[in-house]
Amino acid sequence: MRGTQGALIVASTLQIVIGFSGLWRNIVRSVSKFLNSLLRQLFLIGVYFGGDFQLAKCVEIGLPQVIILIIFSQYIPHLLKGEKSIFHRFAVIFSVIIVWVYAHLLTVGGAYKNAGPKTQLSCRTDRAGIIGAAPWIRVPYPFQWGAPTFDAGEAFAMMMASFVSLVESTGAFIAVSRYASATPMPPSILSRGVGWQGVGILFSGIFGTGNGCAVSVENAGLLALTRVGSRRVVQISAGFMIFFSILGKFGAVFASIPAPIVAALYCLFFAYVGSAGLGYLQFCNLNSFRVKFILGFSIFMGLSIPQYFNEYTAINGYGPVHTGARWFNDMINVPFSSEAFVAGILAMFLDVTMHKKENAIRKDRGMHWLDKFRSFKTDTRSEEFYSLPFNLNKFFPSV
Template sequence: MAGGGGGGAAPKHDDFTPHPVKDQLPGVSYCITSPPPWRNLYLPHAVHMLKSIFDRFAVLFTIPIVWLYAYLLTVGGAYRNAPPKTQFHCRTDRSGLIGGAPWIRVPYPFQWGAPTFDAGEAFAMMAASFVALVESTGAFIAVSRYASATPIPPSVLSRGIGWQGIGILLDGLFGTGNGSSVSVENAGLLALTRVGSRRVVQISAGFMIFFSILGKFGAVFASIPAPIFAAMYCIFFAYAGSAGIGFLQFCNLNTFRTKFILGFSVFMGLSVPQYFNEYTSIAGYGPVHTHSRWFNDIVNVIFSSKAFVAGFVAYLLDNTIDRHEASVRRDRGYHWWDKFRSYRTDTRSEEFYSLPFNLNKFFPSV
């Protein structure tokens, strides 16, 4: 303690001076002078969302764009001096479809008069229905494959063919001019969109029934140029065909038996119908030309179907060549399908194939 006088003044401390901000946070200058990384934050999510949208609605986006382009070419006179065949396929105003169609037209049974019966035509339509049955079976299998359902039991296939027969009967009553068949394009569309909900099919059917009354609406769709449909078919049929090829994974493709059956059936399925179609286009009648017109129609219609010829040849060879050998059954892949030969064997079949609106009570699948 210092003596004398007043107490000594307290020592004076220097003012607190913090370190510069850049020394405390070396990266702060980057945050101040650079914008936030919006691209890295939001762009991946936006791309993922847009990808799912374009996957689901690819057809709805592409058709209007190309259709509008064809309309602009038509209005601009691009097809004015084109050959008639080009104008027929590419113009959007051909034959006055939209202008000549009525606004409202309600279809009703026998609108074209009383039905007539001809034995020859009946046999020809039976042959066409049989061919449609074979092609529809392939479409059923493709749809079940892309919808991630269990393999279709035979009873469900029979039920689907029966409903198809009811559709053909309604076609005859309303005079549509063509029969009903399973749309292979819809199987490809299911694979493209990956939407296998029954609700979508039910809503689509309701829209089609409602808009069938509006004649202008149907005429607008009829004005879509044929090349647009051809482009869609290239995609849809590719998916439908790949579904059938995918089933070959259950077969033993290393055996010469399987290779011969596969190659020969595909070759005959492409060449025989091509011969029948070219012969008919040149001669005006099919290769089978006898005095019985109904017999000619049956044979020519059946062998003009690529799916039927290929399937028939493959079925015939697969059930005749070395069928009773022990190793052939495994090479054919039959052991994979044993548990799906009955509707009640797999409990998931009820979930996938039961009819809506409690119709299973009247149309059971057993």
């Protein structure tokens, strides 16, 4: 853990420097609409291929959660016109409570008494004594696992993972602005967000969380489902998360929610985020053979290369790049195992090198739609959507 802390602290400097220096702003300015689409679609596909289908591990809980959530969020609002906002905004809470109670009744009723260990782990609401073992109050503090240790190999590997996260988070930033009904995100704002994400990784390393920070794709999907794009809601939610992290018993209650219920929520959240990527294709000329080539080739290679890396690792226990330097192995194997990273980097290279300066090509890429939003000050609504609280714009100006 101490080594992970040190690696996170070092890796945080990558996003802090790239973000606050404006370097990522300059890169994002060359990103076209269909590249935004690629990042979202490939992230969704990466989630599909990268993990096991948790919902299927307890179908009697996961499937009702999906069905009830769809009914509450998609059908009831259209049947009860006057209650539309309530069911749109609280569909997740209503459905989770109903299915959670149902899962608890199955647990106390002995439905899983003779089930296998995997079924009990996925379906029971009282597994492993998680509530009883949790302390009432526990305040996290810096370097709680001891002084961090720094290793060059671990730091380089974590920096590469941080860069992959940066690329994937860029697509999530864009999806959030889309679903929040905000104006297209100016590149300087996106770069600033990357910098603050690096600050979050720094705090993760200091407090020893064991993982870094990235844009929550689940929250982007939740935003689309609830139609609530208020930053005040996010701030209040952050306060609740801090509260539950200190009062361990309360946090343990929520941690006892069976994983298939959460997986069922992801079925809708990730679908919304992936469809946000499809929506950006409307700004591009899909009749252009150039656009078709870049889209098709990037998607194909973005699926094929990570699939090869992941299968090779699963069979052999190590990646295709296997040298005596573990840090070098991780720097190559980690990014090329990400669908969004491979497709995004490949599409960006092709997009900025193939006949970029021709005026017709620029329209095919959808760049003319972004002219008004290339700078923070060219649209009066940018201040409303993207200004920082507490007069922080003075210290982190947007251009």
